[in-house]
Amino acid sequence: MPAKKPAFVMPENFTLDLKLDSLTIDEIDAIEEITGAPLDTLNKPGSRRAPMLRAMAYVVMKRKHPEITPEDVGALKLNLKGGKTKADPTEANA
Numbered sequence: 001m002p003a004k005k006p007a008f009v010m011p012e013n014f015t016l017d018l019k020l021d022s023l024t025i026d027e028i029d030a031i032e033e034i035t036g037a038p039l040d041t042l043n044k045p046g047s048r049r050a051p052m053l054r055a056m057a058y059v060v061m062k063r064k065h066p067e068i069t070p071e072d073v074g075a076l077k078l079n080l081k082g083g084k085t086k087a088d089p090t091e092a093n094a
Helices: 025-035 039-043 050-061
Strands: 015-019 077-081
Touching: 015 050, 025 039, 025 050, 039 050
Parallel strands: 015 077
Antiparallel strands: none
């Protein structure tokens, strides 16, 4: 009988840095397969972003945590990188 994989435990106050330019072609393919939509819909005005972000977080977290499930990533805090954003004047490093 195979040993049961331990459940993923989210580290306290963990924030995932999501860098769009760090995705492999296989990861992009997996994200599009999971969501049923092309990756560029993330920037489409009026589209829901949560399903795409959940799939992205899941695929990236699988790199180091193979036991993680799509449901586990719902509790993650995200720090999106790679896009053009204005600096937040309330941030210490802004």
